[in-house]
Ligand SMILES: Nc1nc2c(c(=O)[nH]1)N[C@H]1C(S)=C(S)[C@@H](COP(=O)(O)O)O[C@H]1N2
């Protein structure tokens with residue numbers, strides 16, 4: 096549109112002129128909104144190169160048990176935002192858009208803001224960690240995650256001395272997550288860790304599995320992995336990480352406080368009120384295969400038992 100002197104505007108022109116300015120105002124607001132919302136505007140970088148996920152294995156922190164197949168890992172899931180059956184997440188998350196993605200880091204830390212996922216990942220060296228995973232429902236898997244230690248994120252965001260816990264939040268978007276249209280849980284899904292648990296070298300922020308980006312049903316594009324705790328600690332599709340002073344609310348202990356605690360450490364000696372936690376069924380194994388014994392802290396006791404010295408693990412379940 097050609098520039099016009101502002102002095103003479105015919106009445107017939109006002110509507111279109113006003114509309115034109117309105118549109119520009121809306122566009123400008125949109126851009127400003129994006130710039131304000133994201134520490135870095137989400138323009139050119141919306142993709143993460145496939146090679147980034149082909150990470151070298153950290154053998155020291157990996158188990159040597161045979162990993163589950165990709166089909167098992169991506170076909171048998173808990174992700175109630177996409178339904179409550181084990182096959183629902185794969186079926187109902189096909190149209191979910193994990194990129195572009197922003198993660199807000201806030202609370203008791205020096206470096207806060209809303210970060211594009213690729214900026215959060217940029218300084219990180221991704222590694223593969225083969226972890227034993229144990230669901231509270233007494234099944235288990237072995238999964239070759241790709242990610243980076245949570246402790247590395249800490250270095251950049253510099254929590255203050257007031258930060259005693261880390262709180263995590265999943266995306267809340269019933270349009271994309273059909274399970275959120277039912278009040279199965281108090282959405283969005285939230286989880287938390289004590290600061291020392293979050294800083295333990297085993298605590299991983301995962302972005303991939305088997306050398307590829309996470310499938311949607313596994314918590315794309317960013318999920319937590321805490322292998323010595325029951326699977327529900329491993330919150331998926333994270334949009335917020337907050338450093339906080341008080342122990343944060345967590346979805347499952349909020350839904351059923353007598354069944355699920357804040358700590359959720361794998362413990363064969365403390366049964367769930369409705370079933371035993373002493374043994375587990377490895378997914379993919381023959382149905383005739385004997386259930387195997389569940390190990391304290393899911394087999395990671397050497398690395399984490401010290402975190403709970405002096406605590407009564409029956410009370411703090
Ligand atoms: N947002 C969200 N995160 C979640 C869940 C969920 O329903 N919603 N389920 C949890 C449970 S109970 C388990 S066992 C693990 C399962 O992870 P997987 O499907 O990748 O094996 O995800 C956890 N993270």
Ligand SMILES: [Mo]
Nearest residue numbers: 230231326327
């Ligand atoms: Mo679980």
